Amino acid sequence: MNIFLALTFSGFALGGVYFLAASGLSLIYGLMDILNFAHGLFMTLGAYAAWDVAAHLPASWGASTLFGIALVSSVLGGAIAAGLTEFFIIRHLYARPVSQILVTIGLDLAVVGLLLGGFGSNSLAVPVPLWIMEATKVGSINLPNADFVALLAGVVVLVVLEWFLARTRYGIIIRAGVENRTMVSALGINVGKAFTLVFVIGGAMAGLAGLLYSVVFAGDLISPTQGDSLLIFAFIVVVIGGLGSIRGSAIAALIVGLTQDYTNFYLGGHPGLAEIGNLSVVLLLAVVLEWRPRGLLGRAL
């Protein structure tokens, strides 16, 4: 039972990271109809920004302070990368949806190539404070502190995002844009600003997801291609949750995280099933598509 509870907890933590990665993707798709392949790049760039900043500050500042700065840098790194992408490239291609997808693919290839050239394909270690690697005893179970961080980040972002979308002027414009973009511009509202904003928010969450994924699940290591593999799970979460729905993404992220965790632990030890965690997620996707092609909370396709 204890094992099951611990597994459930780490599944939730994984779900938290998936939610961070997927919600921006879902929002961008919902508002702009763009399948943003560069989202994986934003995750990677967030992680590299965190590494770069943390590695250049004096260690005497204390590991916890540095980690805090690293978290902020990852958010800023992702947000800046996304903002620049929208401003310099995506914005000029609004009339050509397929080109937008293609351009994000090309951007991902190019910048990942540049990272491979600059940093090499080997992983780099992000400095983290000791307490991240320790565990807290809750009842009779030891729960890793890193999982708490990931879960907390996921919950905080979900709450803030829901508040932002429901209560603020720009949030309402974004929601209206998701429903009917043409009508919003017809009412004289500058949808272009909302596009940039959505990209920046999505990029910020992606950057955070990139760093947290390394810290929680990859042994503090970052690599140029990490975002691309995380992106595929983010896609799966978005499709299962329903394109354009934040709550759908949250629910789907939890389901995917738990599925992956349970199957990995209970079945992954058998010979020939080492990748069962990843495979079961794809199977889950196939089942959801067969049963409900629009996803859990998605609009009708």
Next chain:
Amino acid sequence: MKISRSALVVAAVALVFFAVVPLISLHVPWILPGTLDVVNSTGTLEVLALCFIFAGVALGYDVIFGFTGLLSLGPVMYFAIGVYVFDIAMSHWNWALVPALALTLGVSLVFALAFGALALRVKGIAFTMVTLAFAQAFYYLVEDNPHGLTGGDTGLALVSNRLPSFLSGAVSNTRNLYWMTLGFLVVSYFVVWLVTESSSGHVLVAVRENERRLEVMGVRTFPYKLGAYTLSSLVATGGGVAYILLIGTAVPAAVASTTVSLAVLVMVVLGGAGTRWGAVTGALVYVYLQQYLLKVASEPSFTTLPAVLRVPLSQPQFLLGTLFVLFVIFVPGGIAGIVARLRGQSVAASKRFNWRKSLRVKEDDQ
């Protein structure tokens, strides 16, 4: 079917030229991708053979992406099926060439019909994501090395004494392997040409232009889309078989990762989606440049460059990715679009779809 005489002449000249390349021992400095500056050196022939393989795969992919307008990111799965099923049948089970080839195409057909039918349940962006997810699952499966079949990350070499002697051994038979890959490209081109020029091919273009309108006219588009998906998958599988014969070893990162799908997509867009020779040209340019840039980056004088230049130039992925971005933004029609513009045709006119023709197609079908 109307073929312009000039196109036929160009195709014939290109084919004859590439067919006699292995016989030309001319010394050409600078531009060859092989380490020796001789046209028919092993290195250069191998790169050209790789070009032909991906030209075939890109042609097949053009059927689903360029002609039908479905952005699939799954071609690598079928390429990997070609590589691995063929390799396993020959190396592990010691099958003969023809049964192994038949098994490989059979497996690919079953996979294409099953996964294609499932993925085509969703439209647009979701279709793209689903094909990507399936391909990634296949990558995990291959990397996992189930029952020692695929060799995992260490790779699986093609070792079989039942391989015909003229095809075995990449080094001694490069010339034969080169012609084999050229043959694969010619066959792919012919098949794709037949299909895209047929009445069903016109329905595919109609799906791309306006699927709703076709459905309103009473055409069930699903069988056509599944057909296009299956055809492009089978061609990719053929490319996989040619690849393992040429390269002789299968590594998941090289033959099963998403990067391969993206590369094929980039080739088709560079060349010009929706045109056959555009896809071929795009693939030839892409693979040639990629291999050539790798060769340049490995030359000793290259390391003396300052880091600002050396780092970006050492990564073909960066250069080709940037080229791709520039093409998408500034040259939407790809190489084919440039040529069409130079010849004075407007791109819009050459791409405009003839609805009357498609209506006639529908009447023929009934």
